[in-house]
Amino acid sequence: MIIDIIAGARPNFMKIAPIIDAIKQKKNDGYDINYRLIHTGQHYDKKMSGDFFDQLGIPAPDANLDAGGGSQAEQTAAIMVRFEQELLLHRPNLVIVVGDVTSTMACAITAQKLHVKVAHVEAGIRSDDWTMPEEINRLVTDSITNYFFTTSEVANNNLRNSGIGDERIFFVGNTMIDTLLKNKANFICPSIWQEANLSDRNYFVLTLHRPANVDQEHQLKELMAKIIENSRGLPVIFPVHPRTAKNLQGLGIEAPNLFFIEPLSYLEFNYLVQRAKMVVTDSGGITEETTVMGIPCITLRNNTERPETVTIGTNELIGTDPRAIKPAFEKLFNGNWKNGNIPPLWDGNTAVRIVDHLCELNAAGNL
Known part of the structure; x- marks a missing residue:
């Protein structure tokens, strides 16, 4: 099983780092699983992307699409054209997109048009504010996603209300928190x-x-x-x-x-x-x-x-x-702020659950 993992903007890198680690561990355990990291280049400032590779131990990308700059439409077009070329050269079994940036939507569309299945990590979240570009990205991505990995029961219900069956929804937690907990000491x-x-x-x-x-x-x-x-x-x-x-x-x-x-x-x-x-x-x-x-x-x-x-x-x-x-x-x-609690499954093990589900889907012939 070969998986393309998409990242392009600052929020993405926090979300993909633990997934890469979990895939490596699964491979070490003897599973036939490999990945290619595709950096779309949506953020090209070092502080906005480059530092993440160094600090979070993310390996060098297998491909950099260098699609930064320009309007959202220009970025979307550049990412789609260049990712299409990448998919034609190296066809994976699955494309993983994370979050809600332009790269997320653009790569999901490109993959589906070439009949490559898509999994969306952090699926189902909604602001119901269509003035936010991220909301459009979420809606479009989730409308064409095959498998949905979610952070909360609210997200699960959002997907169910849009007609997605439970067999495609996997409540796994939050990969951003995996990264946070792993790096607190650093x-x-x-x-x-x-x-x-x-x-x-x-x-x-x-x-x-x-x-x-x-x-x-x-x-x-x-x-x-x-x-x-x-x-x-x-x-x-x-x-x-x-x-x-x-x-x-x-x-x-x-x-x-x-x-x-x-x-x-x-x-x-x-x-x-x-x-x-x-x-x-x-x-x-x-x-x-x-x-x-x-x-x-x-x-x-x-x-x-x-x-x-x-x-x-x-x-x-x-x-x-x-x-x-x-x-x-x-x-x-005045000392009246609420204490707060940690949401369910925000425990640092989300990426392991995601990769376990992917291996199960592959074993069942669904990838």
Whole structure:
């Protein structure tokens, strides 16, 4: 059995690393299983992709499609054209796509058009917000996927409600958490720790990149003003996403306790998250990591595709209205933040379960 594993953007690398490890272990146990790693090149900045290969022990890709840059349509087209060429040269039994980035959708479509089966890791999650490119990617990918590996019962029900039979749904957990738990002991203290004189539970970590928060000057300035105003002078560490950096230029946002820094590597970023007083974000994946690490988190969005981080974990969904920031910070400072728990099967063994299921499907002649 030969499996193509697709990765192209920062969130993907956290999700594929444990799958590769689990395949290697299965092969060592005597199973006929091999993989090819296909890097689409969707993210081409070293901090956005390159560091993951070094820090997470991901082997060099078997193919790099170099499809970075351009609009989403241009990226999608480039990935599809180049992945089609790759499939014609090296046809696998299965293509694994992960998450919800452009590469996920583009490679799923390309594989199916060449009659290669597709498995989607992190299938079934939904925000119901069609203004998000990721939601379109999820819907399209899940509409043409053969096998669905899910992170929660909510995702299972989303798939069932769309007509997917239980025989194709595998509730396995969260591979991002596999990577997090494996690497906790290897987190790296970034230079900002000394530069800002940080200490445990005495600073905030901020990330923003969603268009609703960063594309409108007034909204971005108001959010930043409320975060600074309510931080009570504690350091606010803001690793700035390239998209956000462009929009911040010329706005004159500054404060003595606000630290704009370059994007951090995975191990450096999670060192900060693990020791933060709270994380303020509009990212979905970060809310999963804060939930497992027990760190308070507020999400500046009106919806989330990861509701278990709110219903079970440490995350609170407060919307994009800057006025919602003050009561959330007051709740934290007053010691009233919920404790949170870890969702079922977020235990570090998700990738092993995925590969076990794939071997069972192959043995049954379904791959």
